[in-house]
Amino acid sequence: MLPSLNSVAVAVAAVPFFGFFFFLKRFLPSGRKMGSNTLPTVPEVPGLPMIGNLLQLKEKKPHKTFTKWAETHGPVYSIRTGASTVIVINSPETAKEAMVTRFSSISTRKLSNALKILTFDKCMVATSDYDEFHKLAKRCLLTNTLGSNAQRRHRHHREAMIENISSKLHDTLKKDPIRPINFREVFESELFGLAMKQALGKDVESIYVEEIGTLSRKEMHKVLVTDMMEGAIDVDWRDFFPYLRWIPNKSFEMNIQRKHFRRMALMNALIKDQMKRIDAGEEVNCYLDYLLSEAKTLTMDQLAMLLWETIIETADTTLVTTEWAMYQLAKDTIQQDRLYHELQKVCGSNKVKEENFSQIRYLDAVFHETLRKHSPAPLVPLRYVHEDTQIGGYHIPAGSEIAVNIYGCNMDKNYWENPEEWNPERFLDEKYDPLDLQKTMAFGAGKRACAGSLQAMLLACGAIGRLVQEFEWQLKDGEEEKVDTVGLTSQKLHPLLAVLKPRN
Numbered sequence: 001m002l003p004s005l006n007s008v009a010v011a012v013a014a015v016p017f018f019g020f021f022f023f024l025k026r027f028l029p030s031g032r033k034m035g036s037n038t039l040p041t042v043p044e045v046p047g048l049p050m051i052g053n054l055l056q057l058k059e060k061k062p063h064k065t066f067t068k069w070a071e072t073h074g075p076v077y078s079i080r081t082g083a084s085t086v087i088v089i090n091s092p093e094t095a096k097e098a099m100v101t102r103f104s105s106i107s108t109r110k111l112s113n114a115l116k117i118l119t120f121d122k123c124m125v126a127t128s129d130y131d132e133f134h135k136l137a138k139r140c141l142l143t144n145t146l147g148s149n150a151q152r153r154h155r156h157h158r159e160a161m162i163e164n165i166s167s168k169l170h171d172t173l174k175k176d177p178i179r180p181i182n183f184r185e186v187f188e189s190e191l192f193g194l195a196m197k198q199a200l201g202k203d204v205e206s207i208y209v210e211e212i213g214t215l216s217r218k219e220m221h222k223v224l225v226t227d228m229m230e231g232a233i234d235v236d237w238r239d240f241f242p243y244l245r246w247i248p249n250k251s252f253e254m255n256i257q258r259k260h261f262r263r264m265a266l267m268n269a270l271i272k273d274q275m276k277r278i279d280a281g282e283e284v285n286c287y288l289d290y291l292l293s294e295a296k297t298l299t300m301d302q303l304a305m306l307l308w309e310t311i312i313e314t315a316d317t318t319l320v321t322t323e324w325a326m327y328q329l330a331k332d333t334i335q336q337d338r339l340y341h342e343l344q345k346v347c348g349s350n351k352v353k354e355e356n357f358s359q360i361r362y363l364d365a366v367f368h369e370t371l372r373k374h375s376p377a378p379l380v381p382l383r384y385v386h387e388d389t390q391i392g393g394y395h396i397p398a399g400s401e402i403a404v405n406i407y408g409c410n411m412d413k414n415y416w417e418n419p420e421e422w423n424p425e426r427f428l429d430e431k432y433d434p435l436d437l438q439k440t441m442a443f444g445a446g447k448r449a450c451a452g453s454l455q456a457m458l459l460a461c462g463a464i465g466r467l468v469q470e471f472e473w474q475l476k477d478g479e480e481e482k483v484d485t486v487g488l489t490s491q492k493l494h495p496l497l498a499v500l501k502p503r504n
Protein backbone atom coordinates (compact mmCIF):
# COMPACT_ATOMS: atom_id res chain seq x y z
CA MET A 1 0.00 0.00 0.00
CA LEU A 2 1.03 3.58 -0.20
CA PRO A 3 2.16 4.81 3.17
CA SER A 4 -0.81 6.96 4.08
CA LEU A 5 -0.63 10.59 4.67
CA ASN A 6 -1.18 11.59 8.28
CA SER A 7 2.30 12.91 8.76
CA VAL A 8 2.41 15.02 5.67
CA ALA A 9 2.36 18.08 7.90
CA VAL A 10 5.52 16.96 9.70
CA ALA A 11 7.18 16.36 6.40
CA VAL A 12 6.16 19.73 5.05
CA ALA A 13 7.65 21.40 8.13
CA ALA A 14 11.04 19.98 7.16
CA VAL A 15 10.91 21.56 3.72
CA PRO A 16 12.53 24.97 4.39
CA PHE A 17 15.69 23.36 5.80
CA PHE A 18 16.29 21.18 2.86
CA GLY A 19 14.32 22.98 0.21
CA PHE A 20 17.02 24.52 -1.87
CA PHE A 21 19.11 21.40 -2.21
CA PHE A 22 16.17 19.24 -3.11
CA PHE A 23 14.65 21.82 -5.37
CA LEU A 24 17.84 21.60 -7.42
CA LYS A 25 17.80 17.83 -7.23
CA ARG A 26 14.23 17.65 -8.41
CA PHE A 27 14.12 20.28 -11.10
CA LEU A 28 17.52 20.35 -12.67
CA PRO A 29 17.84 17.72 -15.40
CA SER A 30 18.06 14.39 -13.62
CA GLY A 31 19.93 11.25 -14.58
CA ARG A 32 16.69 9.85 -15.98
CA LYS A 33 17.78 9.64 -19.60
CA MET A 34 15.55 7.97 -22.12
CA GLY A 35 18.41 6.61 -24.25
CA SER A 36 17.01 5.12 -27.41
CA ASN A 37 13.54 4.90 -25.92
CA THR A 38 10.96 6.70 -28.04
CA LEU A 39 7.85 6.07 -25.98
CA PRO A 40 6.18 9.07 -24.33
CA THR A 41 6.59 9.64 -20.60
CA VAL A 42 3.63 9.06 -18.31
CA PRO A 43 1.35 12.12 -17.77
CA GLU A 44 2.03 13.76 -14.41
CA VAL A 45 -0.58 14.97 -11.93
CA PRO A 46 0.64 18.50 -11.18
CA GLY A 47 1.90 18.90 -7.63
CA LEU A 48 4.11 21.16 -5.53
CA PRO A 49 7.89 21.30 -5.45
CA MET A 50 9.40 18.95 -2.86
CA ILE A 51 6.23 17.38 -1.57
CA GLY A 52 4.73 16.58 -4.96
CA ASN A 53 1.10 15.45 -4.59
CA LEU A 54 1.15 14.64 -0.88
CA LEU A 55 -1.18 17.45 0.14
CA GLN A 56 -3.72 16.40 -2.49
CA LEU A 57 -3.80 12.96 -0.89
CA LYS A 58 -4.87 14.17 2.52
CA GLU A 59 -8.07 12.16 2.64
CA LYS A 60 -7.36 8.68 3.92
CA LYS A 61 -8.59 6.78 0.86
CA PRO A 62 -5.98 7.29 -1.83
CA HIS A 63 -7.68 4.70 -4.09
CA LYS A 64 -10.67 7.04 -4.42
CA THR A 65 -8.53 10.08 -5.22
CA PHE A 66 -6.57 8.02 -7.76
CA THR A 67 -9.81 6.96 -9.44
CA LYS A 68 -10.93 10.59 -9.69
CA TRP A 69 -7.60 11.64 -11.18
CA ALA A 70 -7.88 8.89 -13.82
CA GLU A 71 -10.88 10.77 -15.26
CA THR A 72 -8.58 13.72 -16.05
CA HIS A 73 -5.21 12.12 -16.64
CA GLY A 74 -6.17 8.73 -18.10
CA PRO A 75 -5.65 5.20 -16.80
CA VAL A 76 -1.87 5.54 -16.29
CA TYR A 77 -0.33 8.61 -14.71
CA SER A 78 2.41 9.48 -12.31
CA ILE A 79 2.36 11.26 -8.97
CA ARG A 80 5.11 12.27 -6.60
CA THR A 81 4.96 11.41 -2.95
CA GLY A 82 7.86 13.46 -1.66
CA ALA A 83 10.98 11.96 -3.19
CA SER A 84 9.33 9.00 -4.91
CA THR A 85 7.66 8.78 -8.27
CA VAL A 86 4.67 6.47 -8.23
CA ILE A 87 3.01 5.28 -11.42
CA VAL A 88 -0.67 4.73 -10.73
CA ILE A 89 -2.54 2.19 -12.83
CA ASN A 90 -6.30 2.40 -12.96
CA SER A 91 -7.78 0.23 -15.72
CA PRO A 92 -8.08 -3.57 -15.93
CA GLU A 93 -6.13 -3.68 -19.23
CA THR A 94 -3.16 -1.68 -17.98
CA ALA A 95 -3.24 -3.45 -14.59
CA LYS A 96 -3.06 -6.84 -16.31
CA GLU A 97 -0.27 -5.58 -18.54
CA ALA A 98 1.69 -4.46 -15.45
CA MET A 99 1.03 -7.57 -13.36
CA VAL A 100 1.26 -10.20 -16.11
CA THR A 101 3.15 -9.01 -19.21
CA ARG A 102 5.67 -6.73 -17.49
CA PHE A 103 5.95 -8.85 -14.34
CA SER A 104 9.64 -9.61 -14.76
CA SER A 105 10.52 -5.88 -14.62
CA ILE A 106 8.33 -5.08 -11.61
CA SER A 107 8.37 -8.25 -9.50
CA THR A 108 9.97 -6.73 -6.40
CA ARG A 109 8.20 -4.93 -3.57
CA LYS A 110 8.78 -1.51 -2.11
CA LEU A 111 7.70 -1.52 1.54
CA SER A 112 6.97 1.36 3.86
CA ASN A 113 9.03 1.56 7.07
CA ALA A 114 6.08 0.15 9.05
CA LEU A 115 5.73 -2.81 6.71
CA LYS A 116 9.46 -3.51 6.76
CA ILE A 117 9.16 -4.12 10.51
CA LEU A 118 5.78 -5.84 10.53
CA THR A 119 6.69 -8.22 7.69
CA PHE A 120 10.06 -8.93 9.34
CA ASP A 121 11.67 -7.54 6.21
CA LYS A 122 9.56 -9.28 3.57
CA CYS A 123 9.39 -12.60 5.43
CA MET A 124 5.92 -13.41 4.10
CA VAL A 125 4.71 -14.87 0.82
CA ALA A 126 2.62 -11.79 0.05
CA THR A 127 5.32 -9.18 0.64
CA SER A 128 8.49 -11.02 -0.38
CA ASP A 129 10.33 -10.35 -3.61
CA TYR A 130 10.02 -12.99 -6.29
CA ASP A 131 12.99 -14.98 -4.95
CA GLU A 132 13.86 -18.45 -3.66
CA PHE A 133 12.29 -17.77 -0.25
CA HIS A 134 9.06 -16.73 -1.95
CA LYS A 135 8.98 -19.83 -4.13
CA LEU A 136 9.62 -22.21 -1.19
CA ALA A 137 7.10 -20.52 1.10
CA LYS A 138 4.41 -20.28 -1.55
CA ARG A 139 4.82 -23.93 -2.53
CA CYS A 140 4.39 -24.95 1.13
CA LEU A 141 1.40 -22.67 1.60
CA LEU A 142 -0.40 -24.02 -1.45
CA THR A 143 0.45 -27.65 -0.77
CA ASN A 144 -0.63 -27.68 2.85
CA THR A 145 -3.24 -24.96 3.16
CA LEU A 146 -4.54 -23.05 0.16
CA GLY A 147 -4.30 -25.25 -2.94
CA SER A 148 -7.40 -27.15 -4.08
CA ASN A 149 -6.32 -30.52 -2.58
CA ALA A 150 -5.38 -28.85 0.69
CA GLN A 151 -8.70 -27.03 0.82
CA ARG A 152 -10.49 -30.34 0.32
CA ARG A 153 -8.62 -31.70 3.36
CA HIS A 154 -9.59 -28.64 5.43
CA ARG A 155 -13.25 -28.78 4.47
CA HIS A 156 -14.38 -30.08 7.88
CA HIS A 157 -13.04 -26.85 9.47
CA ARG A 158 -15.19 -24.74 7.13
CA GLU A 159 -18.25 -26.88 7.78
CA ALA A 160 -17.74 -26.64 11.54
CA MET A 161 -17.33 -22.88 11.30
CA ILE A 162 -20.56 -22.39 9.37
CA GLU A 163 -22.48 -24.73 11.75
CA ASN A 164 -21.20 -22.70 14.71
CA ILE A 165 -22.22 -19.38 13.15
CA SER A 166 -25.68 -20.72 12.35
CA SER A 167 -26.28 -22.07 15.85
CA LYS A 168 -24.93 -18.94 17.54
CA LEU A 169 -27.36 -16.82 15.51
CA HIS A 170 -30.29 -19.14 16.27
CA ASP A 171 -29.44 -19.10 19.99
CA THR A 172 -29.18 -15.31 20.07
CA LEU A 173 -32.53 -14.95 18.31
CA LYS A 174 -34.19 -17.39 20.69
CA LYS A 175 -33.17 -15.18 23.60
CA ASP A 176 -34.18 -11.91 21.92
CA PRO A 177 -35.86 -12.19 18.50
CA ILE A 178 -36.05 -8.48 17.75
CA ARG A 179 -32.62 -7.31 18.84
CA PRO A 180 -30.38 -6.47 15.83
CA ILE A 181 -27.47 -8.86 15.34
CA ASN A 182 -23.89 -7.64 15.11
CA PHE A 183 -22.84 -9.95 12.30
CA ARG A 184 -19.12 -9.18 12.62
CA GLU A 185 -18.90 -10.24 16.25
CA VAL A 186 -20.06 -13.76 15.41
CA PHE A 187 -18.28 -14.19 12.08
CA GLU A 188 -14.93 -12.71 13.11
CA SER A 189 -14.54 -14.99 16.09
CA GLU A 190 -15.37 -18.15 14.12
CA LEU A 191 -13.09 -17.15 11.23
CA PHE A 192 -10.22 -16.59 13.64
CA GLY A 193 -10.83 -20.06 15.09
CA LEU A 194 -10.65 -21.58 11.60
CA ALA A 195 -7.43 -19.66 10.89
CA MET A 196 -5.82 -21.07 14.05
CA LYS A 197 -6.91 -24.62 13.27
CA GLN A 198 -5.43 -24.47 9.78
CA ALA A 199 -2.21 -22.88 10.98
CA LEU A 200 -1.61 -24.59 14.35
CA GLY A 201 -4.00 -27.51 14.43
CA LYS A 202 -6.04 -26.05 17.31
CA ASP A 203 -8.42 -23.22 18.08
CA VAL A 204 -6.63 -21.96 21.19
CA GLU A 205 -8.92 -20.47 23.86
CA SER A 206 -6.24 -18.69 25.91
CA ILE A 207 -2.50 -18.80 26.36
CA TYR A 208 0.20 -17.69 28.76
CA VAL A 209 2.90 -15.64 27.02
CA GLU A 210 5.97 -15.10 29.16
CA GLU A 211 6.63 -11.57 27.84
CA ILE A 212 2.99 -10.38 27.99
CA GLY A 213 0.96 -12.46 30.42
CA THR A 214 -2.18 -14.53 29.84
CA LEU A 215 -4.14 -13.63 26.71
CA SER A 216 -7.74 -14.55 25.98
CA ARG A 217 -8.79 -15.48 22.44
CA LYS A 218 -10.09 -11.97 21.90
CA GLU A 219 -6.77 -10.49 23.02
CA MET A 220 -4.93 -12.89 20.72
CA HIS A 221 -7.06 -11.63 17.82
CA LYS A 222 -6.08 -8.09 18.71
CA VAL A 223 -2.35 -8.85 18.84
CA LEU A 224 -2.28 -10.99 15.67
CA VAL A 225 -4.86 -9.24 13.50
CA THR A 226 -6.26 -5.87 14.62
CA ASP A 227 -2.98 -4.30 15.81
CA MET A 228 -1.19 -5.52 12.71
CA MET A 229 -3.79 -4.13 10.31
CA GLU A 230 -3.57 -0.79 12.11
CA GLY A 231 0.21 -0.84 12.15
CA ALA A 232 0.40 -1.59 8.44
CA ILE A 233 -1.04 1.81 7.59
CA ASP A 234 0.93 3.70 10.20
CA VAL A 235 2.94 6.45 8.58
CA ASP A 236 6.56 7.30 9.04
CA TRP A 237 7.01 10.65 7.30
CA ARG A 238 10.51 9.46 6.37
CA ASP A 239 8.83 7.10 3.86
CA PHE A 240 8.30 10.17 1.70
CA PHE A 241 11.70 11.72 2.33
CA PRO A 242 14.16 8.84 2.71
CA TYR A 243 17.08 11.27 2.64
CA LEU A 244 15.88 12.45 6.06
CA ARG A 245 16.02 8.97 7.56
CA TRP A 246 18.82 10.04 9.91
CA ILE A 247 16.22 12.10 11.85
CA PRO A 248 14.76 9.85 14.54
CA ASN A 249 11.00 9.21 14.63
CA LYS A 250 10.89 7.59 18.06
CA SER A 251 7.14 7.40 18.67
CA PHE A 252 6.54 5.74 15.31
CA GLU A 253 9.34 3.23 15.83
CA MET A 254 8.33 2.36 19.38
CA ASN A 255 4.72 1.84 18.39
CA ILE A 256 5.52 -0.47 15.48
CA GLN A 257 8.28 -2.34 17.29
CA ARG A 258 5.95 -2.96 20.22
CA LYS A 259 3.31 -4.46 17.92
CA HIS A 260 5.93 -6.61 16.22
CA PHE A 261 7.38 -7.74 19.57
CA ARG A 262 3.97 -8.78 20.94
CA ARG A 263 3.03 -10.59 17.72
CA MET A 264 6.31 -12.58 17.73
CA ALA A 265 6.07 -13.36 21.45
CA LEU A 266 2.54 -14.69 21.00
CA MET A 267 3.36 -16.70 17.87
CA ASN A 268 6.36 -18.27 19.62
CA ALA A 269 4.20 -19.20 22.63
CA LEU A 270 1.54 -20.72 20.35
CA ILE A 271 4.19 -22.73 18.50
CA LYS A 272 5.83 -23.89 21.73
CA ASP A 273 2.47 -25.06 23.02
CA GLN A 274 1.87 -27.14 19.91
CA MET A 275 5.41 -28.56 20.01
CA LYS A 276 4.38 -30.42 23.19
CA ARG A 277 1.69 -32.16 21.16
CA ILE A 278 4.12 -32.92 18.33
CA ASP A 279 6.79 -34.18 20.76
CA ALA A 280 4.17 -36.49 22.27
CA GLY A 281 3.75 -38.01 18.79
CA GLU A 282 0.38 -36.43 17.98
CA GLU A 283 0.43 -35.12 14.41
CA VAL A 284 -2.32 -33.00 12.91
CA ASN A 285 -2.90 -31.85 9.34
CA CYS A 286 -1.94 -28.23 9.83
CA TYR A 287 0.59 -25.77 8.44
CA LEU A 288 2.89 -25.93 11.52
CA ASP A 289 3.31 -29.70 11.32
CA TYR A 290 3.85 -29.50 7.58
CA LEU A 291 6.50 -26.76 7.74
CA LEU A 292 8.38 -28.56 10.51
CA SER A 293 8.64 -31.70 8.45
CA GLU A 294 8.96 -30.27 4.91
CA ALA A 295 10.77 -26.93 5.27
CA LYS A 296 13.54 -27.71 7.70
CA THR A 297 15.76 -24.84 6.51
CA LEU A 298 13.37 -22.22 7.95
CA THR A 299 14.52 -20.35 11.06
CA MET A 300 12.13 -20.09 14.03
CA ASP A 301 11.38 -16.46 13.12
CA GLN A 302 10.55 -17.41 9.53
CA LEU A 303 8.35 -20.24 10.78
CA ALA A 304 6.48 -17.88 13.10
CA MET A 305 6.02 -15.31 10.33
CA LEU A 306 4.69 -17.82 7.78
CA LEU A 307 2.19 -19.23 10.27
CA TRP A 308 1.11 -15.75 11.29
CA GLU A 309 0.68 -14.84 7.60
CA THR A 310 -2.02 -17.45 7.07
CA ILE A 311 -3.78 -16.35 10.25
CA ILE A 312 -3.98 -12.68 9.31
CA GLU A 313 -4.85 -13.35 5.68
CA THR A 314 -7.62 -15.75 6.62
CA ALA A 315 -8.99 -13.54 9.37
CA ASP A 316 -9.40 -10.25 7.54
CA THR A 317 -10.38 -10.05 3.84
CA THR A 318 -12.91 -12.90 3.95
CA LEU A 319 -14.68 -11.15 6.82
CA VAL A 320 -14.65 -7.87 4.87
CA THR A 321 -16.20 -9.56 1.81
CA THR A 322 -18.83 -11.55 3.67
CA GLU A 323 -19.93 -8.58 5.77
CA TRP A 324 -20.37 -6.39 2.68
CA ALA A 325 -22.26 -9.19 0.90
CA MET A 326 -24.67 -9.55 3.83
CA TYR A 327 -25.07 -5.77 4.00
CA GLN A 328 -26.02 -5.67 0.30
CA LEU A 329 -28.41 -8.61 0.57
CA ALA A 330 -30.06 -7.19 3.68
CA LYS A 331 -30.48 -3.87 1.87
CA ASP A 332 -31.53 -5.24 -1.53
CA THR A 333 -34.23 -7.70 -0.63
CA ILE A 334 -35.13 -8.47 -4.27
CA GLN A 335 -31.64 -9.88 -4.76
CA GLN A 336 -31.87 -11.66 -1.41
CA ASP A 337 -35.14 -13.33 -2.50
CA ARG A 338 -33.62 -14.34 -5.81
CA LEU A 339 -30.68 -15.98 -4.04
CA TYR A 340 -33.02 -17.72 -1.60
CA HIS A 341 -35.14 -19.16 -4.42
CA GLU A 342 -32.07 -20.39 -6.30
CA LEU A 343 -30.82 -22.05 -3.13
CA GLN A 344 -34.23 -23.69 -2.68
CA LYS A 345 -34.30 -24.87 -6.28
CA VAL A 346 -30.92 -26.59 -6.04
CA CYS A 347 -30.84 -27.74 -2.40
CA GLY A 348 -34.53 -28.15 -1.49
CA SER A 349 -34.69 -28.60 2.27
CA ASN A 350 -31.01 -29.62 2.54
CA LYS A 351 -28.31 -27.32 3.77
CA VAL A 352 -26.27 -25.86 0.94
CA LYS A 353 -22.97 -27.70 0.42
CA GLU A 354 -19.81 -26.79 -1.47
CA GLU A 355 -20.61 -29.28 -4.25
CA ASN A 356 -23.82 -27.27 -4.91
CA PHE A 357 -21.97 -24.00 -5.56
CA SER A 358 -21.41 -24.53 -9.29
CA GLN A 359 -25.19 -24.97 -9.80
CA ILE A 360 -26.12 -21.81 -7.89
CA ARG A 361 -24.80 -19.21 -10.28
CA TYR A 362 -26.43 -16.38 -8.41
CA LEU A 363 -24.39 -17.17 -5.28
CA ASP A 364 -21.20 -16.89 -7.33
CA ALA A 365 -22.53 -13.63 -8.85
CA VAL A 366 -23.21 -12.17 -5.38
CA PHE A 367 -19.66 -13.06 -4.28
CA HIS A 368 -17.97 -11.50 -7.32
CA GLU A 369 -20.16 -8.42 -7.41
CA THR A 370 -19.30 -7.81 -3.75
CA LEU A 371 -15.60 -8.17 -4.50
CA ARG A 372 -16.00 -5.70 -7.37
CA LYS A 373 -18.00 -3.04 -5.59
CA HIS A 374 -16.25 -3.36 -2.21
CA SER A 375 -12.77 -4.49 -3.34
CA PRO A 376 -11.26 -5.68 -0.02
CA ALA A 377 -7.71 -4.83 -1.12
CA PRO A 378 -8.25 -1.51 -2.92
CA LEU A 379 -4.53 -1.03 -3.71
CA VAL A 380 -1.96 -3.73 -4.44
CA PRO A 381 1.07 -3.30 -2.15
CA LEU A 382 3.57 -1.14 -4.05
CA ARG A 383 5.81 -2.81 -6.59
CA TYR A 384 9.24 -1.53 -7.54
CA VAL A 385 10.41 -1.13 -11.16
CA HIS A 386 13.96 -2.49 -11.24
CA GLU A 387 14.57 -2.05 -14.97
CA ASP A 388 13.12 0.27 -17.62
CA THR A 389 9.87 -1.06 -19.01
CA GLN A 390 6.61 0.13 -20.58
CA ILE A 391 2.94 0.10 -19.61
CA GLY A 392 -0.04 1.38 -21.61
CA GLY A 393 2.31 2.66 -24.34
CA TYR A 394 4.31 4.79 -21.88
CA HIS A 395 7.94 4.55 -20.91
CA ILE A 396 8.29 3.48 -17.25
CA PRO A 397 11.76 4.23 -15.91
CA ALA A 398 13.62 1.98 -13.48
CA GLY A 399 13.37 3.28 -9.92
CA SER A 400 9.65 4.16 -10.13
CA GLU A 401 7.11 2.52 -7.90
CA ILE A 402 3.88 1.02 -9.20
CA ALA A 403 0.52 1.35 -7.45
CA VAL A 404 -2.17 -0.84 -8.99
CA ASN A 405 -5.50 0.71 -8.06
CA ILE A 406 -7.76 -2.34 -7.86
CA TYR A 407 -10.68 -0.22 -6.71
CA GLY A 408 -10.19 2.01 -9.77
CA CYS A 409 -10.08 -1.02 -12.09
CA ASN A 410 -13.27 -2.43 -10.58
CA MET A 411 -15.06 0.92 -10.88
CA ASP A 412 -13.82 1.73 -14.41
CA LYS A 413 -16.80 3.11 -16.38
CA ASN A 414 -15.26 1.97 -19.67
CA TYR A 415 -15.30 -1.59 -18.44
CA TRP A 416 -18.33 -1.91 -16.17
CA GLU A 417 -21.82 -0.57 -16.82
CA ASN A 418 -23.01 1.61 -13.92
CA PRO A 419 -20.11 0.55 -11.72
CA GLU A 420 -21.57 2.35 -8.66
CA GLU A 421 -24.50 -0.10 -8.62
CA TRP A 422 -24.28 -3.40 -6.75
CA ASN A 423 -25.78 -5.63 -9.40
CA PRO A 424 -24.91 -9.36 -9.22
CA GLU A 425 -26.95 -9.91 -12.40
CA ARG A 426 -24.02 -8.55 -14.43
CA PHE A 427 -22.11 -11.77 -13.71
CA LEU A 428 -24.86 -14.04 -15.03
CA ASP A 429 -23.79 -13.13 -18.56
CA GLU A 430 -22.50 -16.17 -20.46
CA LYS A 431 -19.13 -14.55 -20.98
CA TYR A 432 -18.32 -15.21 -17.31
CA ASP A 433 -17.09 -18.69 -16.49
CA PRO A 434 -18.63 -19.71 -13.13
CA LEU A 435 -15.32 -21.37 -12.15
CA ASP A 436 -13.18 -18.31 -12.88
CA LEU A 437 -12.15 -16.69 -9.61
CA GLN A 438 -10.72 -13.66 -11.37
CA LYS A 439 -13.80 -12.08 -12.87
CA THR A 440 -12.75 -8.80 -11.31
CA MET A 441 -9.34 -7.43 -10.40
CA ALA A 442 -10.04 -8.02 -6.68
CA PHE A 443 -7.50 -10.86 -6.36
CA GLY A 444 -4.82 -9.15 -8.46
CA ALA A 445 -3.44 -10.97 -11.51
CA GLY A 446 -0.48 -12.94 -12.82
CA LYS A 447 2.16 -14.80 -10.81
CA ARG A 448 1.48 -12.83 -7.63
CA ALA A 449 -2.33 -13.10 -7.80
CA CYS A 450 -3.96 -14.00 -4.49
CA ALA A 451 -3.05 -17.50 -3.31
CA GLY A 452 -6.11 -17.62 -1.03
CA SER A 453 -8.85 -16.89 -3.57
CA LEU A 454 -10.25 -20.44 -3.46
CA GLN A 455 -10.43 -20.45 0.34
CA ALA A 456 -12.00 -16.98 0.35
CA MET A 457 -14.65 -18.11 -2.14
CA LEU A 458 -15.45 -21.36 -0.29
CA LEU A 459 -15.76 -19.61 3.06
CA ALA A 460 -17.68 -16.58 1.87
CA CYS A 461 -20.08 -18.49 -0.42
CA GLY A 462 -20.62 -21.19 2.22
CA ALA A 463 -21.52 -18.58 4.80
CA ILE A 464 -23.63 -16.35 2.52
CA GLY A 465 -25.57 -19.36 1.20
CA ARG A 466 -26.38 -20.81 4.63
CA LEU A 467 -27.20 -17.44 6.18
CA VAL A 468 -29.73 -16.66 3.43
CA GLN A 469 -31.17 -20.19 3.51
CA GLU A 470 -31.82 -19.95 7.24
CA PHE A 471 -32.71 -16.30 7.88
CA GLU A 472 -34.49 -13.34 6.31
CA TRP A 473 -32.12 -10.40 6.53
CA GLN A 474 -33.14 -6.80 6.97
CA LEU A 475 -30.96 -3.82 7.83
CA LYS A 476 -31.59 -2.18 11.18
CA ASP A 477 -33.17 1.24 10.64
CA GLY A 478 -30.56 3.86 9.80
CA GLU A 479 -27.95 1.30 8.63
CA GLU A 480 -28.41 1.85 4.91
CA GLU A 481 -26.31 5.01 4.81
CA LYS A 482 -23.42 3.49 6.76
CA VAL A 483 -21.17 2.63 3.86
CA ASP A 484 -17.91 4.22 4.94
CA THR A 485 -14.80 2.08 5.12
CA VAL A 486 -11.80 2.01 7.41
CA GLY A 487 -8.28 0.63 7.34
CA LEU A 488 -5.96 -1.09 4.95
CA THR A 489 -8.67 -3.36 3.60
CA SER A 490 -12.12 -1.92 2.86
CA GLN A 491 -13.63 -2.96 6.17
CA LYS A 492 -17.06 -1.52 6.93
CA LEU A 493 -16.50 1.35 9.37
CA HIS A 494 -19.73 0.52 11.20
CA PRO A 495 -20.21 -3.20 11.84
CA LEU A 496 -23.29 -4.51 10.05
CA LEU A 497 -26.38 -4.50 12.29
CA ALA A 498 -29.24 -6.53 10.86
CA VAL A 499 -32.60 -7.80 12.04
CA LEU A 500 -32.88 -11.53 11.34
CA LYS A 501 -35.95 -13.71 11.10
CA PRO A 502 -35.52 -17.47 10.95
CA ARG A 503 -37.19 -18.86 7.82
CA ASN A 504 -39.90 -21.50 8.38
Ligand code: HEM
Nearest residue numbers: 125126313314317321376377442443444448450451452456
Ligand atom coordinates in the same frame (compact mmCIF):
# COMPACT_ATOMS: atom_id res chain seq x y z
C1 HEM B 1 -11.71 -11.86 -0.50
C2 HEM B 1 -10.57 -12.17 0.00
C3 HEM B 1 -9.22 -11.80 -0.56
C4 HEM B 1 -8.85 -10.80 -1.42
C5 HEM B 1 -9.74 -9.78 -2.10
C6 HEM B 1 -7.42 -10.90 -1.62
C7 HEM B 1 -6.67 -10.07 -2.43
C8 HEM B 1 -5.32 -10.21 -2.66
C9 HEM B 1 -4.53 -9.32 -3.48
C10 HEM B 1 -5.04 -8.12 -4.21
C11 HEM B 1 -3.26 -9.79 -3.47
C12 HEM B 1 -2.05 -9.13 -4.08
C13 HEM B 1 -1.75 -9.54 -5.45
C14 HEM B 1 -0.50 -8.86 -5.95
O1 HEM B 1 0.35 -8.44 -5.19
O2 HEM B 1 -0.41 -8.73 -7.14
C15 HEM B 1 -3.25 -10.97 -2.65
C16 HEM B 1 -2.13 -11.73 -2.43
C17 HEM B 1 -2.12 -12.81 -1.60
N1 HEM B 1 -3.17 -13.31 -0.86
FE1 HEM B 1 -5.06 -12.68 -0.92
N2 HEM B 1 -6.96 -11.93 -0.85
C18 HEM B 1 -8.02 -12.50 -0.21
C19 HEM B 1 -7.99 -13.59 0.65
C20 HEM B 1 -6.87 -14.30 0.96
C21 HEM B 1 -6.83 -15.42 1.88
C22 HEM B 1 -8.03 -15.99 2.60
C23 HEM B 1 -5.53 -15.82 1.92
C24 HEM B 1 -4.89 -16.92 2.73
C25 HEM B 1 -5.30 -17.43 3.79
C26 HEM B 1 -4.76 -14.99 1.02
C27 HEM B 1 -3.43 -15.14 0.76
C28 HEM B 1 -2.71 -14.36 -0.13
C29 HEM B 1 -1.31 -14.58 -0.42
C30 HEM B 1 -0.41 -15.65 0.20
C31 HEM B 1 -0.94 -13.61 -1.36
C32 HEM B 1 0.42 -13.43 -1.99
C33 HEM B 1 0.54 -14.22 -3.28
C34 HEM B 1 1.90 -14.04 -3.91
O3 HEM B 1 2.53 -13.02 -3.67
O4 HEM B 1 2.34 -14.93 -4.61
N3 HEM B 1 -5.61 -14.07 0.47
N4 HEM B 1 -4.51 -11.21 -2.15
